[in-house]
Amino acid sequence: MSSFLLLLQISFRNIFSSFLNVVIGLIILVGTLFFVVGGSLLASIDKGMSRSIIGSIGGDAQVYQASSKDSPAIFEGWQIPDLDPIPDFSKIKGPLLSNPNVKSVVPEGINTAIVVYGNTIDQILEKLRKAVSPGSKQPREKVESLKAHVRQMVSVIQTDMAKLDKVASKGSFDPDAAKDLTKASSSEFWKGFDRDPFNHLEFLENKIAYLIPDSDQIFLSYVGTDLDVFAKAFDRMQIVDGTAVPPGHRGMLLSKYVYEEMFKLKSAHRLDKIHEALTEKGKKIAQDPDLQDLVKQNKLQTREIVLQLDPLSSQKAVSLLQNNLGLKETDLPKLLSAFFDTDDANFEGRYKVFYDQLAPLVELYRLKPGETLTIKAYTKSGVVSAVNIKIYGTFQFKGLEKSDVAGGMSLMDIMSFRDLYGYVTPEKMAETKSLEKEAGVKFVARDNAEADLFGGSSSVVQETTQKKINDKAELGGAKVKRVNLTEQVYSTEEMEKGVAMGAAILLKDSSKLKLTMKELQEISDRQGLGLKVIDWQTAAGYLGKFILVSKIILYLATAIIFVVALVIINNAMVMATLQRVREIGTMRAIGARKGFVLGMVLTETVVLGLAFGTVGAALGSAFVLWLSRHGIGAFNDAFYFFFSGPRLYPDLSIGSLVMAFIVVVMVTCISALYPALMATRVSPIQAMASDD
Amino acid sequence: MADIVSIQDVYKDYPLDKVVVPALRGVSLSVKQGDFLSIVGPSGSGKTTLLNLIGCVDVATKGTVLIDGHDTKSLNDHQLTDLRLNTLGFIFQSFNLVPVLSVFQNVEFPLLLQRRLTPAERAKRVDELLVKVGLDKHSLHRPSELSGGQRQRVAIARALVTRPKIVLADEPTANLDSVTGENIIDLMKEMNREEKTTFIFSTHDAKVMSHANSVIKLADGKIADGKPVRDKAAGKKVKAGKH
Ligand SMILES: Nc1ncnc2c1ncn2[C@@H]1O[C@H](COP(=O)(O)OP(=O)(O)O)[C@@H](O)[C@H]1O
Ligand SMILES: [Mg+2]
Numbered sequence: 001m002s003s004f005l006l007l008l009q010i011s012f013r014n015i016f017s018s019f020l021n022v023v024i025g026l027i028i029l030v031g032t033l034f035f036v037v038g039g040s041l042l043a044s045i046d047k048g049m050s051r052s053i054i055g056s057i058g059g060d061a062q063v064y065q066a067s068s069k070d071s072p073a074i075f076e077g078w079q080i081p082d083l084d085p086i087p088d089f090s091k092i093k094g095p096l097l098s099n100p101n102v103k104s105v106v107p108e109g110i111n112t113a114i115v116v117y118g119n120t121i122d123q124i125l126e127k128l129r130k131a132v133s134p135g136s137k138q139p140r141e142k143v144e145s146l147k148a149h150v151r152q153m154v155s156v157i158q159t160d161m162a163k164l165d166k167v168a169s170k171g172s173f174d175p176d177a178a179k180d181l182t183k184a185s186s187s188e189f190w191k192g193f194d195r196d197p198f199n200h201l202e203f204l205e206n207k208i209a210y211l212i213p214d215s216d217q218i219f220l221s222y223v224g225t226d227l228d229v230f231a232k233a234f235d236r237m238q239i240v241d242g243t244a245v246p247p248g249h250r251g252m253l254l255s256k257y258v259y260e261e262m263f264k265l266k267s268a269h270r271l272d273k274i275h276e277a278l279t280e281k282g283k284k285i286a287q288d289p290d291l292q293d294l295v296k297q298n299k300l301q302t303r304e305i306v307l308q309l310d311p312l313s314s315q316k317a318v319s320l321l322q323n324n325l326g327l328k329e330t331d332l333p334k335l336l337s338a339f340f341d342t343d344d345a346n347f348e349g350r351y352k353v354f355y356d357q358l359a360p361l362v363e364l365y366r367l368k369p370g371e372t373l374t375i376k377a378y379t380k381s382g383v384v385s386a387v388n389i390k391i392y393g394t395f396q397f398k399g400l401e402k403s404d405v406a407g408g409m410s411l412m413d414i415m416s417f418r419d420l421y422g423y424v425t426p427e428k429m430a431e432t433k434s435l436e437k438e439a440g441v442k443f444v445a446r447d448n449a450e451a452d453l454f455g456g457s458s459s460v461v462q463e464t465t466q467k468k469i470n471d472k473a474e475l476g477g478a479k480v481k482r483v484n485l486t487e488q489v490y491s492t493e494e495m496e497k498g499v500a501m502g503a504a505i506l507l508k509d510s511s512k513l514k515l516t517m518k519e520l521q522e523i524s525d526r527q528g529l530g531l532k533v534i535d536w537q538t539a540a541g542y543l544g545k546f547i548l549v550s551k552i553i554l555y556l557a558t559a560i561i562f563v564v565a566l567v568i569i570n571n572a573m574v575m576a577t578l579q580r581v582r583e584i585g586t587m588r589a590i591g592a593r594k595g596f597v598l599g600m601v602l603t604e605t606v607v608l609g610l611a612f613g614t615v616g617a618a619l620g621s622a623f624v625l626w627l628s629r630h631g632i633g634a635f636n637d638a639f640y641f642f643f644s645g646p647r648l649y650p651d652l653s654i655g656s657l658v659m660a661f662i663v664v665v666m667v668t669c670i671s672a673l674y675p676a677l678m679a680t681r682v683s684p685i686q687a688m689a690s691d692d
Numbered sequence: 693m694a695d696i697v698s699i700q701d702v703y704k705d706y707p708l709d710k711v712v713v714p715a716l717r718g719v720s721l722s723v724k725q726g727d728f729l730s731i732v733g734p735s736g737s738g739k740t741t742l743l744n745l746i747g748c749v750d751v752a753t754k755g756t757v758l759i760d761g762h763d764t765k766s767l768n769d770h771q772l773t774d775l776r777l778n779t780l781g782f783i784f785q786s787f788n789l790v791p792v793l794s795v796f797q798n799v800e801f802p803l804l805l806q807r808r809l810t811p812a813e814r815a816k817r818v819d820e821l822l823v824k825v826g827l828d829k830h831s832l833h834r835p836s837e838l839s840g841g842q843r844q845r846v847a848i849a850r851a852l853v854t855r856p857k858i859v860l861a862d863e864p865t866a867n868l869d870s871v872t873g874e875n876i877i878d879l880m881k882e883m884n885r886e887e888k889t890t891f892i893f894s895t896h897d898a899k900v901m902s903h904a905n906s907v908i909k910l911a912d913g914k915i916a917d918g919k920p921v922r923d924k925a926a927g928k929k930v931k932a933g934k935h
Contacts, residue, residue, distance in 0.1 A: 006797075006801070006804050009793075009797070010790070010792060010793065013792035013793070014792050017791065017792050582786070582788060583788070583790055583791070586782075586784065586788040586790070587790070587801075588749075588773070589747070589749055589776060589782050590776065590777065590781075590782055590801070590802050590805075590850070590851075591773055591774070591776045591777025591778070591802055591805050591806070591854075592773070592777075592805055593769075593770060593773050594769065594773075596805065683749070684747075684749035684776070685744055685749050685750055687749075687782075687784060687788055688740055688743075688744060688747075688749065688784065688785075688862055
């Protein structure tokens with residue numbers, strides 16, 4: 001006992017006696033610190049990510065038809081996995097819910113649609129057409145304002161064309177278009193408008209509208225689900241704008257993230273991004289090239305605003321900009337460019353002016369809750385179907401507001417989803433297929449489908465759209481009227497008795513995931529449901545693998561650090577032992593056995609490892625605890641998902657701490673083995689050797 | 693009275709590359725309990741080699757070495773180590789203290805290896821010895837804080853702490869100035885008288901040699917003149933040693 005104490009004492013005193021020991025110690029310290037901090041961060045990100053996935057769309061587990069070629073990959077919206085549908089959701093819901101740990105079963109299907117968004121001029125012309133149509137109650141001033149707006153747009157195009165003509169090579173510009181533009185901007189044309197509005201409108205629609213290339217195709221990833229069940233199951237979901245879709249109704253909720261990214265006035269969205277970077281992330285325009293880029297884009301891309309303004313609003317905008325900027329300039333685009341030319345000093349002021357004074361003159365969002373969107377998607381069989389669907393509002397998952405991953409998915413009622421996916425009920429599945437064949441619809445190979453989707457006028461699209469609408473009409477027993485569909489109310493039974501691409505399972509106790517998954521698989525196998533159960537990590541596709549990969553990287557990095565440490569420690573220990581040959585020889589000469597020397601070197605190394613390991617672990621723990629109080633801000637939007645919120649508050653991972661100690665002791669012992677063995681070979685004669 | 697050390701016709705060869713260096717060539721000698729024996733000879737004559745054989749840190753190539761009745765050739769590493777721990781004490785030319793231990797701990801070290809005494813007994817014995825070597829005030833110092841002479845005193849205390857029968861010292865004064873060296877030899881002699889410990893030390897310093905009771909002269913790995921040589925003063929001292 002006392003000789004062990006002596007060993008400890010020698011060890012402790014030896015630690016700082018040699019520079020080598022300090023080097024070894026520091027390696028161990030850094031290694032342990034790295035391990036504890038990295039391990040804790042990963043464990044916390046793992047937790048955060050599982051919270052994100054489980055709490056938004058994924059659920060604890062997913063079930064899908066076992067016969068499918070692919071497996072579900074939520075959050076990979078742009079690449080729809082090839083899944084066989086579950087023919088009748090109502091048949092699987094009960095059995096799955098019979099497991100006591102299952103909280104809810106949410107039918108889900110993921111698909112990507114394209115929303116083709118018309119030109120601004122198309123929309124204005126549409127309004128004008130309504131305003132001048134017989135029976136319109138629009139006041140005269142409104143019609144005049146719309147007319148003036150169209151004239152303004154025509155002149156904007158003319159200016160653009162003239163500029164383009166200068167830079168482009170001769171002949172690249174269609175002379176007919178120039179003639180049309182001259183006609184549309186002439187006062188004779190507008191004098192004659194009131195006499196024959198429809199002919200004039202047709203001219204504008206056919207010859208002018210396409211010249212404004214600001215139409216947009218928006219890719220929309222969405223989850224088709226029973227919206228009520230979904231909202232109850234995923235309680236982080238909250239409505240931001242508008243309202244929830246009333247129970248049993250068809251409708252869509254756009255993800256707030258997508259709504260901001262895709263539907264908001266681009267200039268405003270860029271201002272928001274700069275504002276957030278300046279106020280929340282403490283960035284500076286002067287130092288951040290990304291922000292400078294946003295400023296530049298705002299300066300250059302003023303047309304979206306200019307086109308939206310009719311002459312009256314334009315005038316208002318010009319004068320308010322002149323006032324604010326103290327300029328005499330009368331050209332609106334130039335004023336806007338000057339206004340958007342922001343720096344760190346004037347940004348917040350301009351930001352306020354924009355929202356207080358300029359924004360009321362324009363539409364900030366090109367789609368508002370309550371409006372209807374036409375959504376096109378390709379069906380399982382590869383043909384394009386279209387559905388008109390009312391957008392009730394926007395939603396977000398609490399804590400994941402900024403995440404492009406969680407925020408990438410919009411929500412759609414399951415009936416519309418089935419229409420778009422091409423399956424309605426099991427019976428209809430077969431029927432639809434034969435109908436499609438009868439109608440002679442060309443089946444579009446997946447590869448070509450995209451082209452067909454883009455080309456909005458393709459015959460395939462037209463025909464199937466028609467077909468779909470007929471289909472629905474038959475189902476609803478109503479006339480071919482879209483309104484009927486959006487007003488249609490479905491019973492829970494109707495919604496459940498139909499196909500689903502899969503279902504999210506939410507558990508009461510998430511820690512029993514593996515066991516419950518096994519039980520659910522057994523239920524499916526026993527009752528012949530033909531399902532396959534996978535956990536959230538697998539279902540999350542590449543994201544689920546992210547943590548795994550990160551862990552492998554951390555462990556690999558740690559392994560490399562420790563292998564390097566092992567080599568360095570081993571070498572340093574050999575050197576230290578060689579330096580101590582006389583001391584060890586003396587000990588041997590005055591009666592220390594080989595075992596004592598072995599024990600001494602090993603104890604010293606372990607003490608060294610533990611001492612510096614403890615300091616490293618303590619520093620690491622302190623750092624993690626500090627982080628847990630202050631949090632790590634999400635570096636960019638992607639991290640919101642991994643952090644499950646704007647900041648990650650990592651917990652100290654006891655597992656990492658214990659692992660770190662085990663690894664440190666193991667590494668030091670292994671690296672000390674050879675030097676220790678070497679030390680036992682030191683002969684007592686070596687004590688006798690004289691200094692020289 | 694039996695000889696504490698008995699060496700018979702001992703040879704020691706060192707293999708050096710392809711050749712063999714004969715360090716000892718047929719040495720025989722015996723040392724009586726309580727002797728204060730000096731081994732003298734020029735550098736390379738085999739003094740260290742002889743002391744190493746007596747000190748059980750090396751074994752002879754040929755011949756027998758009996759230490760306190762044990763034939764060192766028949767002992768394994770463990771037994772040799774224990775013999776060194778319990779029967780022998782060592783004083784080194786370069787003091788060889790453990791640098792990270794205090795004076796007290798250096799002296800206590802062999803007792804800890806023995807595991808026989810309680811901490812209190814150990815402390816008592818160490819303190820007594822430190823008083824004797826005049827370092828009781830320095831017990832908490834590190835070796836690096838001491839002078840060469842002080843360090844060698846610590847080494848003497850360490851060599852004596854287990855109350856060994858034999859203390860071996862290979863040129864204990866070589867790294868000390870002559871006055872300090874003589875003081876160290878005086879101290880050793882005092883211990884020899886008080887503890888009845890046998891001292892065998894080598895030196896090539898005539899002044900140091902003169903303190904010895906008996907002297908063995910080595911030359912070329914052989915005892916000079918072919919037989920052990922006793923100094924004039926030796927007889928009296930040896931008798932005194934024997935009582
Ligand atoms: N380890 C060794 N290897 C080879 N030769 C040695 C070794 N130790 C001593 N010798 C040789 O043995 C002879 C005696 O050496 P040593 O006993 O050290 O003499 P001394 O101590 O009297 O100077 C010398 O010739 C020396 O070179
Ligand atoms: Mg020598």
